[in-house]
Each structure stands twice: as structure tokens, then as C-alpha cells.
Amino acid sequence: xxxVTLRKVVKKxxxxxxxxxxxxxxxxxxxxVLVGPSGCGKSTTLRMIAGLEDxxxxxxxxxxxxxxxxxxxxxDIAMVFQNYALYPxxxxxxxxxxxxxxxxxxxAEIKTRIDEAARMLDIVELVDRKPKQLSGGQRQRVAMGxxxxxxxxxxxFDEPLSNLDAKLRVQMRIEIKKVHQKVRTTTVYVTHxxxxxxxxxxxxxxxxxxxxxxxxxxxxxxxxxxTKFVASFIGSPAMNFIPCRLEESGGKLHVRxxxxxxxxxxxxxxxxxxxVSRTDRLLLGLRPEHITEASAHPEPGVENFDTVLDVxxxxxxxxxxxxxxxxxxxxxxxxxxxxxxxGGPLRLAVDLNNMHLLNEGTGAVx
Amino acid sequence: xxxxxxxxxxxxxxPVQLRSMSRDRAWALKWSxxxxxxxxxxxxxPPLYMVITSLKxxxxxxxxxxxxxxxxxxxxxxxxxxxSNQFLTFFRNSxxxxxxxxxxxxLISVPAAFALARMRFWGSATLATGVFxxxxxxxxxxxxxxxxMFAAFGELTGIQLINKWYVLLIIYPTLTVPFCTWIMIxxxxxxxxxxxxxxxxxxxxxxxxxxxxxIPVAMPGLIAATIFAFTVSWAQFLYPLVFTTSTDQLVLPxxxxxxLIKGDVFAWGQIMTGALLGAAPPLIxxxxxxxxxxxxxxxxxxxx
Numbered sequence: 001x002x003x004v005t006l007r008k009v010v011k012k013x014x015x016x017x018x019x020x021x022x023x024x025x026x027x028x029x030x031x032x033v034l035v036g037p038s039g040c041g042k043s044t045t046l047r048m049i050a051g052l053e054d055x056x057x058x059x060x061x062x063x064x065x066x067x068x069x070x071x072x073x074x075x076d077i078a079m080v081f082q083n084y085a086l087y088p089x090x091x092x093x094x095x096x097x098x099x100x101x102x103x104x105x106x107x108a109e110i111k112t113r114i115d116e117a118a119r120m121l122d123i124v125e126l127v128d129r130k131p132k133q134l135s136g137g138q139r140q141r142v143a144m145g146x147x148x149x150x151x152x153x154x155x156x157f158d159e160p161l162s163n164l165d166a167k168l169r170v171q172m173r174i175e176i177k178k179v180h181q182k183v184r185t186t187t188v189y190v191t192h193x194x195x196x197x198x199x200x201x202x203x204x205x206x207x208x209x210x211x212x213x214x215x216x217x218x219x220x221x222x223x224x225x226x227t228k229f230v231a232s233f234i235g236s237p238a239m240n241f242i243p244c245r246l247e248e249s250g251g252k253l254h255v256r257x258x259x260x261x262x263x264x265x266x267x268x269x270x271x272x273x274x275x276v277s278r279t280d281r282l283l284l285g286l287r288p289e290h291i292t293e294a295s296a297h298p299e300p301g302v303e304n305f306d307t308v309l310d311v312x313x314x315x316x317x318x319x320x321x322x323x324x325x326x327x328x329x330x331x332x333x334x335x336x337x338x339x340x341x342x343g344g345p346l347r348l349a350v351d352l353n354n355m356h357l358l359n360e361g362t363g364a365v366x
Numbered sequence: 367x368x369x370x371x372x373x374x375x376x377x378x379x380x381p382v383q384l385r386s387m388s389r390d391r392a393w394a395l396k397w398s399x400x401x402x403x404x405x406x407x408x409x410x411x412p413p414l415y416m417v418i419t420s421l422k423x424x425x426x427x428x429x430x431x432x433x434x435x436x437x438x439x440x441x442x443x444x445x446x447x448x449x450s451n452q453f454l455t456f457f458r459n460s461x462x463x464x465x466x467x468x469x470x471x472x473l474i475s476v477p478a479a480f481a482l483a484r485m486r487f488w489g490s491a492t493l494a495t496g497v498f499x500x501x502x503x504x505x506x507x508x509x510x511x512x513x514x515m516f517a518a519f520g521e522l523t524g525i526q527l528i529n530k531w532y533v534l535l536i537i538y539p540t541l542t543v544p545f546c547t548w549i550m551i552x553x554x555x556x557x558x559x560x561x562x563x564x565x566x567x568x569x570x571x572x573x574x575x576x577x578x579x580x581i582p583v584a585m586p587g588l589i590a591a592t593i594f595a596f597t598v599s600w601a602q603f604l605y606p607l608v609f610t611t612s613t614d615q616l617v618l619p620x621x622x623x624x625x626l627i628k629g630d631v632f633a634w635g636q637i638m639t640g641a642l643l644g645a646a647p648p649l650i651x652x653x654x655x656x657x658x659x660x661x662x663x664x665x666x667x668x669x670x
Binding site: 050051052071072073077078079081082083085086087088089102103146150 | 564566583
């Protein structure tokens with residue numbers, strides 16, 4: 001068990017900066033997920049923590065010790081790979097015990113650890129099988145078992161679920177969470193799937209272009225994104241961005257979207273955005289769940305407007321609606337009984353209490 | 367109703383181009399069997415002729431009878447060869463050379479291939495290509511300079527290697543090592559990178575990664591390389607012909623030709639018998655290792 005610290009870590013491949021100086025503190029027992037689009041440097045960061053990649057600059061500390069030049073085997077870490085990387089010629093038990101056997105652990109100790117891990121992962125009856133006799137989900141469990149038996153300071157997961165089908169992925173996600181609740185080992189988990197990131201993490205690290213965009217709990221990232229990238233990356237369907245500007249009218253601050261469409265801001269929001277220049281090109285950020293069907297008695301801060309829908313997507317518990325506004329395609333979530341039909345008109349409500357205002361040029365959330 | 371009938375009649379008038387998959391396959395199968403039979407005849411008739419000839423006496427071979435039929439079968443050729451010390455010496459030399467060469471080749475090419483495939487060092491890619499290029503130089507081009515080298519070495523050091531069977535242990539690897547290294551580079555390169563990374567994280571050294579992960583996983587490739595090295599050593603003719611001359615130093619292919627052809631007298635019966643007996647060990651090894659080879663090919667997938 002240990003904390004992990006990254007100080008101004010840089011990774012350069014020839015002339016390409018893959019990681020541009022990141023700082024990250026991971027507490028003991030914490031489950032941290034690095035998430036971002038492909039090429040954002042998240043896997044490289046994980047591999048640098050593992051010691052599989054040299055670091056160009058900066059420091060990596062595990063349990064307080066700088067490990068920049070410590071080989072992977074002496075870092076006391078365990079890693080689970082995307083394609084499982086099980087040794088095909090060994091049985092499940094041999095796969096799990098390989099590291100322990102290399103370290104010359106006593107046989108009895110190895111057996112105890114394998115039994116314990118196999119029971120935890122529900123693979124007791126598989127221990128004598130070879131990897132090719134296992135399904136994808138079972139292989140993933142074995143790969144996790146191989147990490148658990150080592151009892152390392154840190155678990156590293158490199159997109160472990162992306163080879164599984166959607167249903168199994170959800171199931172294994174829960175398994176991983178359960179395992180972490182039991183063993184409480186510090187975990188760094190890399191994924192490009194924001195749902196995985198949100199559901200698993202104590203804290204999520206959103207990366208883009210080799211930099212950290214934002215670090216926070218899943219709820220912080222969802223409700224208080226710092227940048228347009230985070231706002232659009234976290235949440236599905238993604239947040240809507242509508243070009244707009246601020247204007248004063250009748251003594252109240254309004255957010256104007258088109259010549260005919262402007263919404264008065266609720267007092268709290270108005271106070272917050274008072275200092276924003278009225279000429280700045282801005283984006284109104286609204287999550288789909290804050291664009292709903294209009295109700296007869298709107299709450300304060302909720303404004304109604306009429307629109308014509310392009311497409312509807314009935315999901316069962318809700319219906320996703322799509323319509324165009326100022327050239328942007330907007331997605332909203334309405335009640336299945338709201339009467340949304342393809343091409344039909346609908347009176348909608350926007351909840352401005354949950355709006356975000358972004359600077360169009362910098363992408364920063366105001 | 368009437369319109370339906372019209373459509374029904376119209377349908378078959380279209381040119382029918384429907385041929386089922388199974389008919390296509392049956393057709394392809396017929397042709398494959400035809401060509402396979404042709405090639406089988408082509409390659410099996412010479413050994414058959416050798417068997418027939420080896421069962422004849424010299425008199426019957428030179429008699430003007432049907433050459434494809436044995437009228438007075440005899441095992442005398444086999445008895446004579448297998449009881450002659452000379453033939454057994456050739457056999458022993460061949461076996462020793464081949465076994466040692468295979469061992470030496472594997473000891474060099476497996477670590478070399480591992481290093482070239484996995485340890486990224488400066489110039490490793492160029493070196494890998496270079497290794498293969500050396501294989502492309504024919505032995506007919508090499509035997510003279512090699513002979514001069516060994517002669518000079520003998521003069522300088524007083525250690526005479528020429529006309530000793532073990533000189534072949536140094537020469538054959540120039541043929542086997544490059545090719546086997548190349549085969550093994552290919553096999554090692556096909557092993558997913560994550561497998562050695564997993565081993566490294568598990569605490570394995572490079573050597574342990576090679577011996578405990580790579581060699582078992584690349585067993586089919588290792589066997590292919592072994593078969594190749596053995597076949598090359600066993601069948602090599604030019605080098606032993608040049609480098610060994612004393613009867614007790616000869617290997618089988620050269621021994622049979624030099625001792626059973628006396629001037630213009632060809633002991634055909636014994637030549638055929640010797641060649642057949644000489645072909646037996648590779649055949650046995652192929653038959654034994656092929657099962658393992660194919661079993662190895664179907665195992666060892668890492669992803670599902």
C-alpha cells in the first residue's frame with residue numbers, strides 16, 4: 001500500500017511530446033482513473049509509473065521513494081493489460097504464481113494466495129485450465145488474479161475492459177470495484193470510456209494532448225467542469241454548446257441566443273456573470289437533462305421556448321430529442337409521454353440554474 | 367391469379383447463374399486432388415525406384431529385364447552396408463555433426479533472435495536484415511575463401527582443422543545460424559509485447575523471460591528451426607566434400623558417393639540402399655516432430 005506522486009513528469013518520443021509535464025498526487029488506497037481520448041498520454045503516464053517507459057523529465061514517487069530509475073520488478077506494482085497478456089503455455093494457477101515463483105516464495109504461501117485470489121474472483125474451478133480454454137471475461141479475472149496474488153503497493157490497469165463486449169464490461173466493472181473494496185490497494189486505471197471512469201473512480205483525471213485538463217471526483221467533473229473539453233468529454237449524450245452573448249435588458253442580465261430567443265438569468269447566475277464583457281463571444285453549455293419538456297408551472301430559473309424537433313430517440317425510460325439552434329445540434333431529454341415526434345413541434349424548458357457559460361475562444365468555463 | 371402465373375413463367379427465363387458453395391468447393395477439391403496426386407507421383411517415384419533397385423543384386427540391375435519389377439528380391443545390399451564399418455562410420459559422423467550443429471545453431475540463434483526482436487538497441491533492425499543477407503551468399507562462393515582461411519589458420523597455429531569431421535561444426539552454422547535466427551525473429555516478433563512486459567513486471571530478468579516465456583511460447587518456431595538446421599546439416603554435400611577427404615572423416619552423403627563409386631564402376635544397389643538409409647533419420651524426425659509442430663501451431667493464442 002502506498003501513495004503515488006508525479007512531479008512535472010515529461011515524456012518525449014524523438015520530437016513528439018507525449019506527456020507535457022504533469023503533476024498528480026494519488027493517495028494511499030485511492031482509485032484514480034486517467035481518462036481521455038486516444039493519444040492524450042494516459043497510457044504513457046501509466047507505463048511510466050510501471051517503469052515500462054523511461055521518463056524524460058520530472059519525478060515519479062511510489063510510497064515516498066523516487067523510482068525514476070528503479071526497474072519495474074523492484075517498484076512493487078502489478079499491471080493488468082488490455083489483451084490480458086496471460087502466458088499461453090501456463091495454467092491459470094501457474095500464470096498467477098509466476099511472479100511469486102520467480103521471487104522464490106514458499107510453495108504453501110503461493111498456494112494460499114492463489115486460493116484466496118481465486119475465491120475472490122470466482123475462478124476456483126478454472127485454476128488448472130490454460131488461457132485458451134477460458135472466455136474473455138475469465139481471462140480478465142485471471143489477469144486480475146495475477147495482480148492480486150502479488151499483493152503489490154499499486155495496481156495499474158491499462159484499458160482492461162476494452163476487449164470485452166458491452167454486457168460483460170458492465171459486469172467486470174462491478175467486479176473490479178468489489179475487488180478494490182476488499183483489497184484497498186492504490187489503483188491507477190486507464191480508460192478512454194468516460195462511463196468506466198465515472199463509475200469506478202474515487203477521483204478522475206481528465207487528460208488531453210499530454211496535459212491534465214482537470215482532476216476531481218466524478219460529480220465535480222460532471223457538475224463543475226473547468227474546460228469545454230472536460231464538459232464535452234464527461235457525460236453521455238454530451239453537453240450542448242450554443243453560441244450566445246450576454247446582454248442587459250430591462251435591468252436584468254439575459255443570455256441571448258438568437259434575435260428572437262433570449263433567456264433571463266436567475267439571480268445567482270446573473271451575479272456570477274456580471275463582470276463578463278457584453279461583447280465576448282460565449283457558449284451556453286447545457287446538459288441534455290436540463291433541456292426537458294415544458295411544464296405548466298415552471299420553477300424559478302427555468303425558461304420555456306418552442307421548437308421543431310428533427311429526430312427523436314425513444315430510450316424507454318426517456319426520449320432523446322434533437323433539434324437545431326443557431327447551427328448547433330442540440331440534444332435534450334424528455335419524458336416518453338411528452339408527445340415528442342420526429343419533425344413535430346414541442347414546447348421545451350431550459351434549466352438555467354444548471355447552465356454553464358464558456359468563453360468560446362479559450363474554452364474556459366466562466 | 368393470371369399475373370402470378372406470368373411472373374412464374376418469366377422467372378426461369380433469366381439466365382441462371384446460381385451455383386452453390388458446396389458445388390464450388392467440390393470442384394476446387396477435385397482439382398486439388400488432381401494436382402496433389404500429380405505431385406505425389408512426381409516426388410514418390412524416385413524413392414520407389416530406389417527401393418526397387420536396393421532389393422536387387424548387381425546382376426539383376428544390369429540385366430535387361432523390366433526395371434520396375436524385382437524378380438529375385440534380396441536384402442544383401444542392406445546386410446552388406448549395415449555390417450560394413452565404413453558405412454557405420456559415415457553414419458556416426460553425420461549424426462555427430464548434425465546433432466552438434468543443431469545444438470550450436472540453437473544456442474546462438476535463439477538468444478540472437480530474442481535480442482534482435484525485443485531488446486531495442488541502436489542498429490538492431492539493420493543487424494537483423496544483415497543477418498538474413500548473409501544467408502543469401504551461396505556456399506559455392508564461400509567454400510574457397512573458407513578453405514583458405516582454415517589452411518592459413520592451420521599454418522599459423524599448428525591446429526589442423528581441415529580433413530577433420532569437426533571442422534564442419536564451425537562451417538555449417540554459417541548456413542544454419544542466419545536462417546534460424548531469421549525464423550526465430552519472426553516468431554518472437556509475433557509474441558505480443560505485453561507478454562514480456564507482464565513478465566518484466568512479474569520480476570523476470572531478460573534471460574528468464576527468454577527461457578520461461580519466449581521459448582515455450584515460440585516452440586513451433588523453434589521446432590521449425592531445428593528441423594531446418596538438422597536437414598541442412600544432414601544433407602550438406604559441398605562443404606564436407608571439400609573439407610574432408612580421409613574415409614574415416616566422411617559424412618554419409620559424401621561417403622556413399624566416394625566409396626561406392628569406384629572409378630567407373632557404380633555399385634548401384636548399395637548406392638540406393640545407402641541413400642535410402644541416409645534419408646531415414648530426417649524422415650523419422652519429421653514424423654515425430656510434425657505432430658508436436660502442428661499441436662504447437664494451434665495453441666498459444668493470447669486474445670479471444
